[in-house]
Amino acid sequence: MKTVFRYLKPYALLAIISPLLMIGEVMADLFLPKLMTVIVDYGINAAGDVSESELGSTVMRLLYGEGTYSSMQVIITFGVLMLLVVLVGGFFGVFCAYTAAKASQSLGDDLRRDAYKKVMSLSIEQTDKFTTGSLVTRMTNDVTMIIEFTEMLLRMLVRSPMFFIGGTVMLCTLDVKFGFVLLCALPIMALMLTFVLTRAVPIFSKIQQKLDRVNSVVQENVTGARVVKAYVREDHEFERFKTANGELRDTNMKVQKMMAIMHPVLTVVMNAAIIAVILIGGLDIANVAGSEMSAGTIMAAVTYVTQVIMSIMMVTMLFTSVSRAMASVKRVNEVLDADPVIISGDKVGESEEIAVSFRNVSFRYPSATGRPVLHDINIDIKKGETFAIIGATGSGKTSLVNMILRFYDATEGEVLVNGIPVKEYDLAALRSSISYVMQKSELFSGTIAENIRWGKPDATDEEVRAAARIAQAEDFVNSFSGGFDDYIAEKGASLSGGQKQRMSIARAIVRRPEMIILDDATSALDLATEARLRKALREELSGSTVIMIAQRIASVKEADRIAVIENGTIKDCGSHDELMRTSETYRDIYNSQMKGADEKEVAANE
Secondary structure, three states: OHHHHHHHHHHHHHHHHHHHHHHHHHHHHHHHHHHHHHHHHHHHOOOOOHHHOHHHHHHHHHHHOOOOOOHHHHHHHHHHHHHHHHHHHHHHHHHHHHHHHHHHHHHHHHHHHHHHHHHHHOOHHHHHHHOHHHHHHHHHHHHHHHHHHHHHHHHHHHHHHHHHHHHHHHHHHHOHHHHHHHHHHHHHHHHHHHHHHHHHHHHHHHHHHHHHHHHHHHHHHHHOHHHHHHOOOHHHHHHHHHHHHHHHHHHHHHHHHHHHHHHHHHHHHHHHHHHHHHHHHHHHHHHOOOOOOOHHHHHHHHHHHHHHHHHHHHHHHHHHHHHHHHHHHHHHHHHHOOOOOOOOOOEOOOOOOEEEEEEEEEEOOOOOOOOOOEEEEEEEEEOOOEEEEEEOOOOOHHHHHHHHOOOOOOOEEEEEEOOEEHHHEOHHHHHHOEEEEOOOOOOOOEEHHHHHOOOOOOOOHHHHHHHHHHOOOHHHHHOOOOHHHOEEOHHHOOOOHHHHHHHHHHHHHOOOOOEEEEEOOOOOOOHHHHHHHHHHHHHHOOOOEEEEEEOOHHHHOOOOEEEEEEOOEEEEEEOHHHHHHHOHHHHHHHHHHHHHHHHHHHHHHO
């Protein structure tokens, strides 16, 4: 509830106005049965002179003065008066709904934006822990639950108690005996409410967890649709979705079965109370001489009983909404209260001779056990140097560069950029000085130019074209009908693997960064295109430090230095020629790759 009230505070005026308007609507609804009593008793039934009714005589005297009034005058006068009261109540109700919706939707907008901002500040480790499907559910379905609860709270918090208290008071003013009807009905309703809610509340959290699972399965299958189709696993994935969806359905059914009991029981109690009111009123008229009970009084009593019991139903709905909202608030708070593991420093370094330095660095992924992924890493990477990293799959190459960008922090030791420990570096400044091209290209729906400008939003058209030219992307871009304004699908689905990689490289180049990291970013390029790309990088980004991860010797042999990672540490480091002389591991990689290339060449000649 603290979260709801904290986010509702900026809209306190709307939150106060809404219940006040609801008071006007409820007062109008409570006044209507009184007017109806006059119409029935002194208009339709003509049971006596309207002057016998304090309300009737007052209204008629104010409108028509002293005198005798016909039944039709009473019907028309109080009918019009009822219509006016309904219109006034409707006015209050409409504006109450508007102010409640305005406040709750504004609260939801702020809450969703803050949750999204927090997600963007979390480390890779934390987003992996929450899972993508769960984060999507928390920022959509859970926030929606909170919005619906807030709107209901602003409207029902006043409406239900006023109907309950006001209806009870008005009922007792008609005849105290009617109060005993409510006295008998309320304990039954209270027991029913307690029984259901104590069993339903714990299930609401489970519903959201099951929804997380459904979203995760859908997200995995949508993003991995090509793999699913390629391996003809549609049936398997459908069964996985069917299981997750079935669990969500079954959990929802448990709650719905409990809630389904409440409405019929409350309806039975309400109808029983109405019957009791009619019975009490009828017996009083039939058996008590000079009874003041009338048909209009009984009709008004029936209306008040209905209003009181309906207010109990509203409370039931409010409690249900509270239960669901509290489960959602807890889940959203887990995101809002998550302290980022990666905390920005406040230092900004000037360009140094040593661009990056690893000092006795060891790294283990959070919650992982066993030997570290990397250990005893000691290396300096010079400014303007092309530094390559090669090693077997899973040797820790990507983990090494992730520490430069602070996607993860070193478990032991220290990583320095421009002579400043990265933990003390201003995070925005650090990442703004580095362009990172991942192994898996991530593009966004939009034009080609918009995707390249991701690296530099204010880049000119010439800068965009220059970046594409260096990345060897200009030719294929110009082959599209729209050129740089051609639209590409989400995640670059309309491009080939090599085209996506070159687009990602162009996005990195347009920044003209101090440092560019290529994490196996040319794996989908042919050797000729890759050679042209390396040549263009050397010529156009001669002042930038280039760190490249690759699997192919051909991709790294021209680098100034090559680090060979084996068993989680840098085993050898030097130029291609030096490693060929001194590193057995490097020679093995070279021979295995060159031997395969030679055999292919022989086979082609034959």
